[in-house]
Amino acid sequence: MAFAAFGSAPTTEHKGPTKTSKIVLALLMPGLVYLGLFFFTPLISLVITSLEVPDASGAIGAYQYGFAWENYVTVVTTYMPQILRSFMYAGIATIIALLVSYPLAYFIGVKLRSRPLVQRLMLVLVIAPFFISFLLRTIAWKQIFSDGGAIMQTVYSLGLMPTSQHFLGTDAAVIFGLTYNFIPFMTLPLFTTLERFDVRLLEAGSDLYASPAKVFRKITLPISMPGIISGTLLVFIPIAGDYVNAGQNFLGSSKTSMIGTIVDTEFLQTQNYPIASSLSVLLMAVIVALVSLYVRSSGTEDLL
C-alpha cells in the first residue's frame, strides 16, 4: 500500500518470528485501542454524517440519518472549482518544494558530511520555523506581503505592479504560503535518504563514461527516489486539505478557497454538517486514489 512509501529504509526480506506471542499482542494493544477510538470511530461517524438530511424540526445544525448519497452529487457540482483548485495548488506547491528542497537536502546530507557540526546546525535551521506557531508564521507573512509592507511598497515604487493590484489574495500568495509551511516535510525525508547515499557510486558512474548530468539522472536520482516519494506525499497530502493559508484571514481571498476552507466554513459557520462531511470523505478518497496511483507508477516497490 501507499503507506509503505513512508518507510525510507530499504527493508531486505527478513523473516521474523512467525509465532505471535501474547507479549506482542499486549504491546500492540495501546496502539490498536488508540486507532480504534480516535481514527476508526470518527471516520465511521464522518461517513454516517455525510449521508444525513436536515432534521424535520428544521432547526439549524440538526440532522438525521437518511442515506442521502445526493449530498455527494451536490458537493461535486457545487464545489468543483474549489476541488480542482485544491489539487492544483497542492501539485504546484509540492513541485516547488521538491525543487527547493532537493539541492538543500543534497547539500546538507552529502556536501556537509565532513563537517558534522555545520550539518546539525543546518538541520536545526530547517526545523526552526516549527518553533513558532504555524498560524503566527502565516499571519507574519500576511503582514510582510501587505500593501503597506516594505516588499509591496518597493514593487509599487518600481512600477512592477499597479497600486490597484495586491499580492495578498492571489493564487501566488496562497501557493507561496503552502510551500513555505510544508517545505521541511520535504527536506527531512530527502535528507535522510541522501545522508546515506554512497558518493563512491558517483565516481563509479563517471568512471563508466557518464557525464555529471547523466550520473545524476541514472544514479543519484533513482537512489534518492524513496526520499522523493515520501517527501512529496508528506507535503501533497496535508496541502490538499489545508484550510489556513487559503483563508481570507490569512493569505487568500474568496477567489482562492480550497476544499479545506469550504469544510471549515460548512462545519463551523453554516453548520451544514452533511455537506462538510461528504466533502471531507471525498477529499480523503481522492487523495488515497491519487497516492496509490503515484506510488505504483513511480515503481518504488523494488526500492523499498
Place this chain on the structure above:
Amino acid sequence: MAIDFKPSGADLELIDVRKDFPGFTALEDMDLHIPAGEFFALLGPSGCGKTTTLRIVAGLEEPTAGKVLIGGKDITNTKPHERPVNTVFQSYALFPHMTILENVAFGLRQRKIEDPLKKAMDALNLVELGYAAERRPQQLSGGQQQRVALARALVNRPALLLLDEPLGALDLKLRRQMQIELKAIQMEVGLTFLHVTHDQEEAMDMADTVAVMNKGHIEQMGAPEALYERPKTAFVSKFLGQSNLFVGSIVDSNKESLSIEVGGHKITVPKDRAEKQTGKIAIGVRPEKTTFHRSNPKLSSDHVVVGPGEIIDIRFTGVSNQYLIAIPNVGDVTVFAQNVGISPVIELGEQVWVSWKVEHSFGLSDLPAGNEDE
C-alpha cells in the same frame, strides 16, 4: 573466448606528477611508464600515495603538477568520463538500484555501443556469473560482487584497467583464488592492468612489474624476482619479504667485493650487488639464504660467518622454522630453515654460528632508519 577484446591496451605515462593535499604531499614528482599489455603493480603501505596515483590516472583527482598520457595522448585535463580507463573499486561501488546485468551494461549504454545487454552477458559469463544476471548486488557475496565489478570494467575494453585493492575485502582463501583468476583474465584479454595493493605476495604473484612506493615516490621498480633478489633500499628490503641488515663502515675492498666490519665480524658483498661503495653502508641477506651451525664452520672467504649467538626465539610456520638468533655486538639475525626433516634439532638458548654465501649478500643505497645521522 566469448568476448573479442582488442589484442592489447595502451601504455600509460606519468611525467613529473605531483599531488599536494592541504598539509601534506601525497606524490612527489612521480615518473612512470607502463608498456601496453603489462600487468603492473603499485605496492606500498597505506598512505604511500599509490591510491592517489591511481585516482589521478582515472581522473578522480587532479594532479597539482605534471602530465598523464595514455597511448601517447595527454589526458591530464580531461574529465573522468572522457578517459579510456575503467576502475575496479575497492568498495566495488556497484549500483544498488540496478540488476547485475544492468550494472555491467552501464558503461556500454553510456557510450551507445550496440547490443549492450549481449556484451554485458558475455562479460558476466567470462567471470562465471551469467546465472546471477537478474539479481541485485546486495544479493551477492563479496567475491561475486568483486567479479561483477571486474566484469563491469572489462566489458568496456578500456585502454587501461585500474584495480584499486580489489581483493582487499576478501578472505585469504578467496583472495588467492581471485588472484589466479584475475591473472588468467588479464592474460586472456591482454589489457594493460594497473593494480594497486599493499599485499606484497599479491603483487609479486600477479604482476609483470612491481613498483614499490614509499612516502609519495617510487623506491624501486622491476620484475618481482629482481626486486626480491636485489632490493636497493632498506625500505624495499623490509617491505618485500624479510631481511637481515648489517650496518658498518667499509674496511676492505678488492676487485670483486667490499667488506664492512660489524661487531668484530667481516660481512662481505659482491661489488656488482652493492649500490653504494664508499663510507658507511648497509648489507643485507634474506633469512632463507642463511644457515646456522653448532660449531664455528671455518668456511672459505666466499662465505660470511657471524657468531656465536644465542637462539632466543623459534617459530614453527609449517613449511619452515624461523629462528631468531641474538649475536652480541651485531644484533638479532633471522634464519629460516625448511622443515625437510634433516635440519638439526635445536633448542632455545643454544649457541650457534650463522653463515651465508657472499653472492647472496646485497648492498643498499641507504641506511635503515635510525642509522642516518651516525
